[in-house]
Amino acid sequence: MSVIPQDAYRRDAETNPYRPWPARITSIIDLTETEKLFEFRIIDPEIRESFTFQSGQFVELSIFGVGEAPISISSAPSKQGFVELCVRCAGDVTGALHAKQCGDVVGIRGPFGRGFPFQEMKGHDVLLVAGGLGIAPLKSLINHIHDERHEFGKVTILYGAKNPAEVLFRYQFDMWKHRDDFDLILTVDEPDESWDGERGLVTGLFDQIEVDPDNTYGAICGPPVMYKYVIDEMRKKHMDVDKIYVSFERRMKCGIGKCGHCGVGHQYTCVDGPVFNYWEAMNLQGAI
Amino acid sequence: MFFRMVEKDQIADLVRGLASEYEVVGPVEKQGRFVFAPVTGAEELRLDYDTTLLPPKRWFFPPEETIMRFRTADEEVTDDEVFAPPRVLFGLHPCDINALLLMDNVFTRDYVDPYYKARRDNTLVVGVSCTPSDTCFCNVWDTDEVHWGFDVFLTDLGDRYYASLRTVKGAELLDDYVKSSEVTEEDTAEFQRVVGEFKQAFDNDVDTTQLPVLLDAKFDSPIWDEFGEQCLSCGACSMVCPTCYCFDVTDRLAPDQKSGRRVRTWDSCQFKEFAAVAHGQNFREGRASRVKYRYYHKQWGYLSKFERVLCVGCGRCARACPSDISPVRVIEALQTGGVR
Incomplete structure (x- = not known):
C-alpha cells in the first residue's frame, strides 16, 4: 500500500x-x-x-x-x-x-458556520427548546453550559419528541431529571404506558415555566414547522427578538459559502448561519 | 494605468506570440453564433462578435471537473492537484470581465477555492471593446466599463486599438510581441469620442430605483406566480450566466469500487431538488419560489455581501430563456406591479 x-x-x-x-x-x-x-x-x-x-x-x-x-x-x-x-x-x-x-x-x-453566542449568553438565564432531531446541536450547547454551569443563571430545557421511542439522549436526560440546576421538561405527542413525562407539543410547556424576559437568551432547534410557534410563545413571554437564537437546517453542500444550495433569503446558511438570531431570521425571506 | 496605441494589423503578431507561450482562447464563429474556443491564429478570432453562447466562466470553473481522486479503503485523497495550464482569454467584453470580478469575490476570498484560483492566476485576460446588441443592458449596472480584472484592454478606434495596460504581464506582452506607440492627446480625445458614442448606443432604459427594497416589499407579489407559470425550470439561464457559480458535487466510483473521483458540476437554483434536504423537505418546491430566489439572490443577496448586483447585463439569459423571462422584464414587473 x-x-x-x-x-x-x-x-x-x-x-x-x-x-x-x-x-x-x-x-x-x-x-x-x-x-x-x-x-x-x-x-x-x-x-x-x-x-x-x-x-x-x-x-x-x-x-x-x-x-x-x-x-x-x-x-x-x-x-x-x-x-x-x-x-x-x-x-x-x-x-x-x-x-x-x-x-x-x-x-x-x-x-463550519456560526454557532450560538456562548460568551454573550454567560451571566444570563437560558431557555433551550428542541423538537425531535433538533436536540442534536442543542446537546452541544447544553453540555457546554453544563461544563461552565456557574457562569449561567437559570437553565431551562424543553424538549419534545413524537413518541417515547424517539426521545434522543434519554439516558442523559433521565439522570438530569433529578438535578436542581437544570429545569428539564420532556414531552411527547404520542405517549405510551411507560411514559411519565408530559404529553403534547413542546409549545404546551410554556405555561409551566417562568421567564425573566430582560435576562434570558433563547435557543431553538427543530423541524421547520416548529420555529414559528415556539417563537410566538417566547414573544408572549416578552423575550427580545435579538436574544432568541434559531438554528436552521438547509442543504449545506460545500459548507463554505460557494455552492449556493443552502441559500435562504439574502444569506447562506453555511457561513452566515446555521445559527441566526430571530431579528436576522425575520429578515431572511422565506426562512420561517 | 498605462496606455499604448496598437495598429490592428499587429493583432496577428500578438496572437502568434501569445500562442507560443500560452493556450489562446478567444471568440470564434460557430454556426452563425459565437463561442469561446482555443485558437492557433488571429484569423480564427472574431473580435467583432456580439456575445458568445456560453460565458468565459468555464475556463476558470468548468461545467464538470474532478476536484479530487480518492481511495475508499482508508478514505484517503490520492490526488487533489489542479490542472491550470497557462492560458490567455483573448477578446473578453467588459461585461464578462466584470463577471469574473464578481466570481472572484466568491471563489478567492474567504475559503479560497483552489481550483478556480489556480486557473485565475494562470490565465491572462485581454479585453476588447464592443458594440451593444439588442439584449445588452450592461449600462444599467455600470458594467459597460471595466478598470481592473484584466491584463490588457483594447478599445477599438477603427484601424487602431487604444490599449490599457493594467498589469506588468500585460505590458510585457505588448513589448514582446507587437510594435506599439505612445498615446498622444489626440488619441485620448479619439478614445473619449468612441466611448461616448458607445454610451449613446444603448437604447434600453431599465428603472432600477430601490430594487432591494422592492424585492423585499413585494416578496409576496403575484408577479412571481406569473413568472413561475412561465418558467420551465430548465436552468438555461444559470448555465449561460457569466456570474452564476452554484455547483453540485457527486462521487463517481471506478468499476472496482476501490477508488473514484469527487466531481463538481454546474448546478442551477432553478432545478427542483436544489434546496431539498435529506428527509423530503424542499425549501423551494414551487417554480415561482425558485424564479424569485434567483432574482432575489442576484439583485439583493449578493449585493448585501459584496456591494454589487450579481448581474452584468450581458443578456445571455434573455436569449437562452425559452419563456422569454429576462432581468429587464422582471425588474419592470417589480417596478410596475404587472408582468408584460
Whole structure:
C-alpha cells in the first residue's frame, strides 16, 4: 500500500477547504431506531489538535463513493480531540454511515458556520427548546453550559419528541431529571404506558415555566414547522427578538459559502448561519 | 494605468506570440453564433462578435471537473492537484470581465477555492471593446466599463486599438510581441469620442430605483406566480450566466469500487431538488419560489455581501430563456406591479 507523506498531506489539507480529513469512528451508540450517536477522532494529530469549534457549528461528513452531508456537532467544545455527531439515517451518506462499525474511517471537514453566542449568553438565564432531531446541536450547547454551569443563571430545557421511542439522549436526560440546576421538561405527542413525562407539543410547556424576559437568551432547534410557534410563545413571554437564537437546517453542500444550495433569503446558511438570531431570521425571506 | 496605441494589423503578431507561450482562447464563429474556443491564429478570432453562447466562466470553473481522486479503503485523497495550464482569454467584453470580478469575490476570498484560483492566476485576460446588441443592458449596472480584472484592454478606434495596460504581464506582452506607440492627446480625445458614442448606443432604459427594497416589499407579489407559470425550470439561464457559480458535487466510483473521483458540476437554483434536504423537505418546491430566489439572490443577496448586483447585463439569459423571462422584464414587473 502506498503511503502519502505526512508533509504533503498536511500541506494539501490546509490549502484545500474541500478536502476531508480521515477520522476514525471511536464509538457508536444506538439512540433510537433511526438515530445513532457517533464519536469520531481525526487521525492526523496536528489537525485533531487544531480542530476547535463552537456549539451550533457543523461539519461535512464525507464517505468517499457516496458523498457528503452536513451534520451539526453534538459534543461540547470542551471535549477536545473528539467530535460527536447524532445522525439520523435519512439519506445516502447517513445511510452509509449507519452501516459503519467502530474503528472504520470516514472523512470530516470543518467546523463550519456560526454557532450560538456562548460568551454573550454567560451571566444570563437560558431557555433551550428542541423538537425531535433538533436536540442534536442543542446537546452541544447544553453540555457546554453544563461544563461552565456557574457562569449561567437559570437553565431551562424543553424538549419534545413524537413518541417515547424517539426521545434522543434519554439516558442523559433521565439522570438530569433529578438535578436542581437544570429545569428539564420532556414531552411527547404520542405517549405510551411507560411514559411519565408530559404529553403534547413542546409549545404546551410554556405555561409551566417562568421567564425573566430582560435576562434570558433563547435557543431553538427543530423541524421547520416548529420555529414559528415556539417563537410566538417566547414573544408572549416578552423575550427580545435579538436574544432568541434559531438554528436552521438547509442543504449545506460545500459548507463554505460557494455552492449556493443552502441559500435562504439574502444569506447562506453555511457561513452566515446555521445559527441566526430571530431579528436576522425575520429578515431572511422565506426562512420561517 | 498605462496606455499604448496598437495598429490592428499587429493583432496577428500578438496572437502568434501569445500562442507560443500560452493556450489562446478567444471568440470564434460557430454556426452563425459565437463561442469561446482555443485558437492557433488571429484569423480564427472574431473580435467583432456580439456575445458568445456560453460565458468565459468555464475556463476558470468548468461545467464538470474532478476536484479530487480518492481511495475508499482508508478514505484517503490520492490526488487533489489542479490542472491550470497557462492560458490567455483573448477578446473578453467588459461585461464578462466584470463577471469574473464578481466570481472572484466568491471563489478567492474567504475559503479560497483552489481550483478556480489556480486557473485565475494562470490565465491572462485581454479585453476588447464592443458594440451593444439588442439584449445588452450592461449600462444599467455600470458594467459597460471595466478598470481592473484584466491584463490588457483594447478599445477599438477603427484601424487602431487604444490599449490599457493594467498589469506588468500585460505590458510585457505588448513589448514582446507587437510594435506599439505612445498615446498622444489626440488619441485620448479619439478614445473619449468612441466611448461616448458607445454610451449613446444603448437604447434600453431599465428603472432600477430601490430594487432591494422592492424585492423585499413585494416578496409576496403575484408577479412571481406569473413568472413561475412561465418558467420551465430548465436552468438555461444559470448555465449561460457569466456570474452564476452554484455547483453540485457527486462521487463517481471506478468499476472496482476501490477508488473514484469527487466531481463538481454546474448546478442551477432553478432545478427542483436544489434546496431539498435529506428527509423530503424542499425549501423551494414551487417554480415561482425558485424564479424569485434567483432574482432575489442576484439583485439583493449578493449585493448585501459584496456591494454589487450579481448581474452584468450581458443578456445571455434573455436569449437562452425559452419563456422569454429576462432581468429587464422582471425588474419592470417589480417596478410596475404587472408582468408584460
